[in-house]
Amino acid sequence: MTGEFAVIGLGRFGGSIVRELSSNGYDVLAIDSDEERVNEFMGLATHAVIADTTDENVLKSLGIRNFEHVIVAIGENIQASILTTLILKELGVQIITVKATNDYHEKVLRRIGADNIVHPERDMGVRIANGLMSQSILDYLELSNEHSIVEIKASDKLSNKSLIDLDLRAKYGVNIVAIRRDDDVLISPQADEMILSEDILIIIGKDTDLDRLERTLRSR
Template sequence: MKKEFVVIGLGRFGGSIVNELIELDASVMAIDKSQERVDEFAQIATQAVAADTTDESSLRSLGIRNFEHVVVAIGENIQASILTTLILKELGVQMITVKAQNDYHEKVLRKIGADHVIHPERDMGRRIANRMVSNDILDYLELSDEYSIVEIRANEKLSGATLIDLDIRAKYGVNIVAIKREDHILVSPQAIEEIRLNDVLIVIGSDVDIHRFEKKVLH
């Protein structure tokens, strides 16, 4: 069974989600108020519909509650985003992910029951900033306001040491959950695993601990 999603709002962000979900072999209903945007996705999405999602009857007629996950990617119209989310919640949609424009928008979305709230521009800014600041950080993904997962390239300081030698969890409060090595990934590596130069360490922890680990060990 294909997973079934709805994406509401077919701007740059919503459109990219539709494309990626289709690439991942999911079933996607794409919705936008603009018929022109809907026409763009008619040959891409499983189904593309022009509808006003602030109208409860429109959403009901589309059988929206039958989809397991709805993404509200409405762009500049915060009022439409909030009202759409509220209607989806009242209709009993299982999982609702919403794009927030700012912190105030996020607070309101969480108050009315959005399951996940994302700030794509802010989050991308943080990823880019972290990569710019350190040559060793290859990628950065925020898990919450305080916790992240990062990809860190092993340098000469780490090369040749085992995980038990480094005792990273006890010293820095972070965990190495996987190691990318050439063309394969070691998931939950053993304590005796020896780190090699240019291994990519997948590290998870609080932002404070990750920065402390990077400062002490990588510089």
């Protein structure tokens, strides 16, 4: 089963992961302790099982150590989330991604060795807030406490200029890593690439530098 996914917890977050992975052709084992939720994914996931993932023997019986990536999407039961993650780590699962409900939960998950930790509600709130505060920023993805990736629609201040003319790296310390143009995406565009009026610029940098750029684009 190398390369397959297992998703533990089939609430809104875990369920959406199962649906997306399955729709893209991946084999997914969906696990939850709630029979009703498991039944909902019977025809969607490759396998859907009712199981208590805080029991090491249960996880062993499911062959969980054979899955390359396990997503722990358990909701409000922080104890179950932590214990499940700890068992997965001890069983040698290669990649463990866990949903955290608060900062304390995240701190514990980091200490026991979770590979990736996500805050879906917080992160979505930040993305929505950034969209509300700025007409320039179309989307926002936090990479760390200090760095992010943003999508910015080319304004009059950016369009009809080449990347070397804009020189955003020197002026703001940010980098344009890609340009979305109609249905195409230009990865690592060349310095002489001209920005067109409908382009979407994908920019990476420190949050403070991205804020400075956004304020400049907002000003008249």
